[in-house]
Amino acid sequence: MTIGQAAKKSGVSAKLIRHYESIGVTPKVSRTESGYREYSESDVQILRFVKRARGLGFDMKDIKKLVGLWRNKGRSSADVKNLCKTHIENLEQKMRELQTMADSLRHLSRNCQGDNRPHCPILNNLAGEFT
Amino acid sequence: MTIGQAAKKSGVSAKLIRHYESIGVTPKVSRTESGYREYSESDVQILRFVKRARGLGFDMKDIKKLVGLWRNKGRSSADVKNLCKTHIENLEQKMRELQTMADSLRHLSRNCQGDNRPHCPILNNLAGEFT
DNA sequence: GCTAAACCTTCCCACCGTTGGAAGGTCAAG
DNA sequence: CTTGACCTTCCAACGGTGGGAAGGTTTAGC
Structure with a gap:
């Protein structure tokens, strides 16, 4: 999936997806040979997670922690x-x-x-x- | 009055007083020969006005309007x-x-x-x- | 195979209100 | 005359998002 398709599926703008990656809220995704970001279903899930957390008013610092806890099965x-x-x-x-x-x-x-x-x-x- | 004294009397930091002036929320005050800003009692009153308006949650755009209305006797x-x-x-x-x-x-x-x-x-x- | 459109990349700038710092000038007291 | 407290302007940062420029890539149509 390209970033544009991931944006549509997640409801997070491509602009913002890049921003979340740059500040380390979402993990860095893989790239094609030509440098395009590649998104899987689970990458889109993370984006939706972030979007819902924003909707509940969490700030990015907390969302970073929440994503970490979510992905940590021993939390x-x-x-x-x-x-x-x-x-x-x-x-x-x-x-x-x-x-x-x-x-x-x-x-x-x-x-x-x-x-x-x-x-x-x-x-x-x-x-x-x-x- | 220097900006520091005006800051103490108004409760608005010197930093912020300069900022308010620079964005046109408060009028430009006079200067000494050496370039220091000079504040009168009424200048301090304007600063207190702005501070109270901020305390009521008005944004700077509205405060600019409010200061204008306040000083306009024909409002x-x-x-x-x-x-x-x-x-x-x-x-x-x-x-x-x-x-x-x-x-x-x-x-x-x-x-x-x-x-x-x-x-x-x-x-x-x-x-x-x-x- | 060529071109145009739609996509992608990185980079910088803007908003808001406030704070911080750096580099430098000025004023008062000792 | 020095010291320290003040003042000046300019530049950057915070959080979250959007906008745009300049350039590379992919896809569809011919």
Whole structure:
């Protein structure tokens, strides 16, 4: 399979496939005589694995670890679960931050007339005027 | 005031203050004969404004607009409110995405023993095995 | 066998917001 | 006059992705 065909089958762009290989997230694949990358079904599976992990919000560093654990038949599921737990906590932390922002903005927005006059509690708040 | 003093008073690092100026988010400040930037109280206020807006999750493009609206005494509060509304929607969208990720991860995590054995529903799911 | 299209290769650049460092100039206190 | 703390500009990096250029390869059609 060429990289283009692997891209279609995996849903990962050829551009990104090369990038993942270059940063060591996916293993280096074999090459034809002329230098074209060759992909097998199992190579495509790895790409799909990476794509799903991205979809769950893991960063490339963690995905690298996850791919390693996946391919290591002697792994402990505890290692995977811990990675997962930490990531969940990061997501929850991020959500709390966004929630706090959104709450503040909704509060300010409610107090803003939203008309053609200049008075604006949102700007006043940003300016540090808490009146 | 030098940039270092303005940094302390505003809570924005000198590095970032120069950056904000270079991308046009904050106005260019005056310079001493030797080329040092000079900051007034009102310059520091703008920096604090930017910092608060960042704290509410606005991107630099929006902050540029907000600073413009703030300094424009003939603004309509509707413009500010609209900017704010769009941003709130973006935050809510982001939160939903994170929520979906976290829900999936928590579900997978619950089904993982987390022991020293290799069997792991998390990896199986990432591998596309939905058994 | 030739040509054109579709593919592949590597390389560099961009986004975002922030930080870090290097190389060099300036200012204050000792 | 030196030292150290400050300032200046420029360049690079992070993560994840996309865009494009310049060039080589393969495949289909004639």
